[in-house]
Amino acid sequence: MRRSHVVIESTLGLLCSLFLPVVAAAAHCQDADLIVRNAHIVTMESPQKTVTAMAVRDGKILALGSDEELAGCASVRTKVLDLQKRTVLPGLIDVHTHVMEWTKGILRGQIEAGYPTVHSISEITREVGHRATTLNSGQWILGSGWDDTKLAEQRYITRQDLDPVSPNNPVYLVHVSGHLSVANSAALERAGVTKDTPDPQGGVIERDKSGKPTGILKDTAMLLVSEVLPKDPPDIYVRAAKLISEKAAEVGLTTIHDIFISPDEMRGYQDAYQRGWLKIRVQMSPPIGSIADAEKMAEMGVHTGFGDDHLKFGAAKMFADGGMGARTIAIYPPGVIGEPDNLGVLRWKAEDMQKAHLIAAAAGWQLETHAIGDRAIDQVLDSYARVISQLGLKDPRFRIVHGGISTPAVQKRMRQLNVIVDGNPPFVYWIGSWFTKYGPGRVRWSYPAKSYIENGVIEAAGSDVDVTPLSPWWGLWAAVVRKDLQTDQVLAPEERITVQEALTLYTRNGAYAGFEEDKKGSLAPGKLADFIVVDRDVLSVPADELKDVQVLETWVGGQKIYEGPRASKLPQ
Numbered sequence: 357m358r359r360s361h362v363v364i365e366s367t368l369g370l371l372c373s374l375f376l377p378v379v380a381a382a383a384h385c386q387d388a389d390l391i392v393r394n395a396h397i398v399t400m401e402s403p404q405k406t407v408t409a410m411a412v413r414d415g416k417i418l419a420l421g422s423d424e425e426l427a428g429c430a431s432v433r434t435k436v437l438d439l440q441k442r443t444v445l446p447g448l449i450d451v452h453t454h455v456m457e458w459t460k461g462i463l464r465g466q467i468e469a470g471y472p473t474v475h476s477i478s479e480i481t482r483e484v485g486h487r488a489t490t491l492n493s494g495q496w497i498l499g500s501g502w503d504d505t506k507l508a509e510q511r512y513i514t515r516q517d518l519d520p521v522s523p524n525n526p527v528y529l530v531h532v533s534g535h536l537s538v539a540n541s542a543a544l545e546r547a548g549v550t551k552d553t554p555d556p557q558g559g560v561i562e563r564d565k566s567g568k569p570t571g572i573l574k575d576t577a578m579l580l581v582s583e584v585l586p587k588d589p590p591d592i593y594v595r596a597a598k599l600i601s602e603k604a605a606e607v608g609l610t611t612i613h614d615i616f617i618s619p620d621e622m623r624g625y626q627d628a629y630q631r632g633w634l635k636i637r638v639q640m641s642p643p644i645g646s647i648a649d650a651e652k653m654a655e656m657g658v659h660t661g662f663g664d665d666h667l668k669f670g671a672a673k674m675f676a677d678g679g680m681g682a683r684t685i686a687i688y689p690p691g692v693i694g695e696p697d698n699l700g701v702l703r704w705k706a707e708d709m710q711k712a713h714l715i716a717a718a719a720g721w722q723l724e725t726h727a728i729g730d731r732a733i734d735q736v737l738d739s740y741a742r743v744i745s746q747l748g749l750k751d752p753r754f755r756i757v758h759g760g761i762s763t764p765a766v767q768k769r770m771r772q773l774n775v776i777v778d779g780n781p782p783f784v785y786w787i788g789s790w791f792t793k794y795g796p797g798r799v800r801w802s803y804p805a806k807s808y809i810e811n812g813v814i815e816a817a818g819s820d821v822d823v824t825p826l827s828p829w830w831g832l833w834a835a836v837v838r839k840d841l842q843t844d845q846v847l848a849p850e851e852r853i854t855v856q857e858a859l860t861l862y863t864r865n866g867a868y869a870g871f872e873e874d875k876k877g878s879l880a881p882g883k884l885a886d887f888i889v890v891d892r893d894v895l896s897v898p899a900d901e902l903k904d905v906q907v908l909e910t911w912v913g914g915q916k917i918y919e920g921p922r923a924s925k926l927p928q
């Protein structure tokens with residue numbers, strides 16, 4: 357039984373059955389602002405339902421049907437778009453990104469140390485050395501995106517790599533996982549980190565045999581340096597929000613959730629929205645790092661859903677464990693291969709997590725908690741179960757972010773609690789090599805997809821930018837093929853899903869995770885006119901082409917917000 361469809365359809369069922377909407381809506385369908393016709397419109401209303409025409413007025417969909425059925429919706433002022441059989445999809449939804457963190461990095465001119473830009477530590481040190489020659493002594497060199505598993509040397513970067521090329525400029529390079537960084541000696545000195553500095557709660561200062569820091573800082577230990585970084589110019593946030601809107605529209609995303617954002621970043625979004633720069637829709641998820649944070653959020657008097665269809669508060673975000681790349685996810689024995697005692701880190705004492713969850717949920721916040729290892733997921737599910745029963749919540753839609761090691765036992769509990777997984781389809785391709793460090797038994801249940809559907813767990817999709825690229829086409833492709841970039845091997849082939857199922861993660865299930873299934877996630881009368889035109893029929897192209905799909909046009913609320921270079925081939 358595919359529960360994801362049952363739940364969502366029963367809600368949609370209030371609106372329509374398969375044929376009623378077209379006829380009923382077409383009857384009072386008139387004076388449309390826009391009619392899209394002669395198109396291959398994949399409505400995502402129910403599997404395989406397609407129509408050729410759609411009428412739009414006041415930012416919403418008026419009717420769907422055949423070209424003939426909708427001809428009467430036009431008046432003299434109606435703009436008619438003949439798409440010459442091109443494919444139209446609902447605007448795509450990414451429920452887990454750190455887009456502002458990413459675009460701020462672009463605006464700062466940070467060193468891009470990710471694959472495939474760089475392939476070795478020596479390339480990174482060359483770039484750092486080059487930057488150092490262009491700066492005054494003491495100025496910071498920042499970068500991000502490096503991944504030890506994709507570097508020729510197959511190891512972490514250390515301060516010893518960076519010190520010779522940048523003795524006088526502090527260097528701080530964040531790993532692609534976001535769960536560890538490397539700092540050179542000058543940066544450690546600025547942060548006051550010495551061999552006597554104790555590991556902070558929930559973090560690790562990696563040390564060599566003599567006890568000296570290697571430069572690698574994991575999880576909360578990263579704060580030691582990140583808190584002494586130079587301040588950004590005040591206008592960076594609003595500019596970053598504008599850049600997000602542009603980048604998202606280019607790849608067909610009309611809604612994104614930005615996770616773990618700061619007050620400055622929220623202000624940036626709000627200012628960009630007021631200036632008319634934010635053309636896509638955004639849900640902002642503020643972080644809770646302590647019980648005091650939860651109390652502060654409750655005192656603020658706003659909660660999930662506050663805002664409007666363009667910009668609103670999403671879920672409250674917490675972290676239960678670390679990352680696979682940093683080998684800090686909380687697992688049950690056996691430990692990481694080569695580190696049998698490493699069962700990862702839990703960031704919260706169970707009772708404290710539960711207290712913070714309870715305070716936030718009682719104040720009206722949807723909860724989303726990062727948990728990758730199965731031990732961490734269990735801790736979060738225990739906490740969710742208590743909060744749900746204590747508050748008597750009927751439809752909380754609490755979310756597990758990542759749900760990396762999702763065993764059958766874990767999935768069963770998710771189903772029982774109606775917990776949604778913010779999964780990451782592109783991880784299998786981009787970071788599948790990290791799964792293997794946890795052993796073949798865990799690879800089988802790493803970032804599953806098919807078993808979620810079979811077990812009735814609703815999964816929405818996230819790129820986790822900049823862990824993987826923003827383009828959802830990587831994730832749609834990876835969900836279908838599940839190939840690991842490094843070995844070209846198919847990881848857990850039983851977890852492959854169809855294109856239709858993968859699209860569901862990026863449309864209907866994304867809308868459901870954000871409590872927006874009455875407004876988006878499919879193309880239906882009354883829903884927001886958020887849709888994209890793509891350059892090929894995604895339902896019938898060979899699977900390998902999915903990653904190459906180009907977005908020709910992106911429309912939000914009936915307005916065209918992006919037109920790709922190849923869109924000119926469309927008759928206007």
Ligand SMILES: [Zn+2]
Pocket residue numbers: 452453454615820
């Ligand atoms: Zn994330």
